[in-house]
Amino acid sequence: MKEYNPGLIEPKWQKIWDDNGTFHADNMSLKQKYYLLIEFPYPSGKGLHVGHPRPYTALDIVARKRRLEGYNVLFPIGWDAFGLPTENYAIKNKVHPRQVTRENIARFKEQLKSLGFSFDWSREINTTDKNYYKWTQWIFIQLFKMGLAYKKEFPINWCPSCKVGLANEEVVNGNCERCGGGVHKKVKNQWMLKITEYADRLIDDLDGLDYIERVKTQQKNWIGRSYGLEVDFKIDGTEETLKVYTTRPDTLYGATYMVIAPEHELIEQFKDKISNYEELVTYREESSNKTDIERTEVVKDKTGVSIKGLEAINPITGEKIPIFVSDYVLITYGTGAIMAVPAHDSRDYDFAKKFELPIIEVVSGGNIAEEAFTDNEQGKMINSELINGLEVNAAIEKISDYLENKGIGKRTKNFKLRDWVFSRQRYWGEPIPLVNCDNCGWVSLDEKELPLELPDVESYEPTDNGESPLAIIEDWVNTTCPKCGGKAVRETDTMPQWAGSSWYFLRYLDPRNDKALASEESIDYFMPVDWYNGGMEHTTLHLLYSRFWHKVLYDIGVVKTKEPYKKRTSHGMILGENGEKMSKSRGNVVNPDEIVEEYGSDTLRMYEMFIGDFEKSVPWSMNGVKGCRRFLDKFYKLQDILVDSDRYSSDMEVIMHKTIKKVSHDFETLKYNTGISTMMELVNTFNKKGEINIKEFETFLILLNPVSPHITEELWVDVGLPGMLNQSKWPEYEEGKTIDDTIDMPVQINGKLRGTIKIKRDADLKTVKAIVFANPELLSNIEGKTIIKEIFVPGKIFNIVIK
């Protein structure tokens, strides 16, 4: 009797797979391809924790299953290695980021290898490799040439402690996502990417995709498309107009004042006419000095200043209405100006109350004396001459037509999505391959000059004035213009971490290509990604950015599919045993190394999948790990009760077919936990029977293999099955053999269970009644009562309704 010893088995099989290149994908295969993608890790200094293997194991299961089903599977791995944590660590410890990165990758790699993932390591990529970022830079140049990259003075989110500009996405509740410190506004000249130009396509193309619904809705909400009308309000006594954007033109009769953002150009334009100009400038300065937290803190108490000397004219009523400046109107959305309808917008209502402005009800059904009536789609228009009596939607159409015909309105749409701030004033990122020439302006490097290498320097600390560390390397900065040959300076900002990850799935296809980011053939063959699993936290950042870049590459013919990922799923977080998020400071981090050491990676992998609903967060449990090890021990011992046979034994046939069906299905639908529990039941069944034949065992080995690959490969050889398990085929089931002949049919009286009877599945009512009414125990429930109704669902249930 042999002992199960994962410490021996696991390294052995990992070496065999490595030596044989078992999991290498063929570049040109007649087999159907299947491309599985996990989010490539950021190699931090902390190493893996047990949260990492959860998504990796899930797709590894699919990868292994697909190979057994005869697919040419591409399941690659790489490193998203540029970024702030490494740079910060490097600065603190005086080690070059390149060195830190190398060490971190080595550690991650060792850990991942010990878990037995079937990655194609021959395609390993690294975003900090110059042969990789060469192509990141190449894509940037394409964006630049297409006019999708532009430089703009922009009030960006500035983190004074990281000394870095942040994208909107990196600001969480007004704080820096990385260091947690407060974020201020700072005007910087930044490279921006016009993702907004793709906003419609990023929404509309979601329709054909197999993404989990919450990802789709989150992306749609983030992009935030709305349809409305731009309306011109005349400024009294001038020829100028003030343009507003509104989604509710039907409420125009209720527009009793206007509000513009503090930064609105109108203030400068009419500087001379405005009698309280100074006051407005002061207000503007105050609001720009507010951090985002301060701005949201004062949500309840609106501030603002009336513009004295200017009045607007409501285009439909002809009334003169005042104009205010307030920071509740954002310069970055719509036209930076609004018509305020206090009766039907709670923000306008609050403002009107505070500044004692008139409130005119135009949709009936609310209580204007108490609060704004906003949920009014069913309401009818009142006090609105042209559209009185209409419902809201009809009124919107009618008034929009009217204003468009008069030339003072225009149907339009707006997005919440902003352009992508692409510059970082940091060292550890891809240099932006542009120079600024005195004669030619911004010019991109010749593509043959790529990669523009990150200069190896001693000091990569951020500068106090917020410039990139590259800015002080004079012999790097000063260069010549590729266009005119004159004097030019390099762009010294680097790219954000999202750059390298926006296209990495393409590099896997052909990772050593030095002529293109990947060959056309490989792109044609492997794209799109069939299944991409990753964290929900990447929904509005990485996932959207990479879809955007892919569409750009589609537009220039590099890729042939509109979308990079056919299917997107997401996993829940693994929490510490105390139910809190795993972190060093909470002291609840579990290192996978310990589990592998004590129980083996097959156990770890199984527990990662058995721990609970894959899509939900769940606390770790060491006892749960033990339970999985117990299962593998029992499984291993099945070889002691093995008997010979070339077919499933008759009493096991149904359960075998059922199990194949259930496991096959569950591995495809993120129900790994129930798939595993089905196999646990199967072990229990065999143990109860005291016997398993070789045919049954063979099937069982293959079913379990994707979850726990080492033990199953080992047993395959041990019991003398031919070749290796990884060369075998995924078992098939026959639908007809998944159904039991006899069942325990529940018998209910008035919907309450009173017993079960053993019958043939296809037994008819007559047969069932004969058994039920011969059963004294069941009968005692009915005695003396009148039977009103009998509900019989063949093969399911028999329910007697009595009175």
Add this chain to the structure above:
RNA sequence: GCCGAAGUGGCGGAAUGGCAGACGCAUACGACUCAAAAUCGUACGGGAAACCGUGGGGGUUCAAGUCCCCCCUUCGGCACCA
């Protein structure tokens, strides 16, 4: 405030409208052992029972964790987006 997901034993969690709690953990008892661990076996929602039990309240149905309406709570996302 808006959008989304979810509330089932001591815990993680199962249940095409048809036997609620599969499977695992924890726990208790028994076997083995000098003893313990490991292993194996039995029990394990509450209640003495009738019965009661899937966040709360209504409803549809022969039958509801599952469908409909209202409410509460938790988590995730967004947050003055006009």
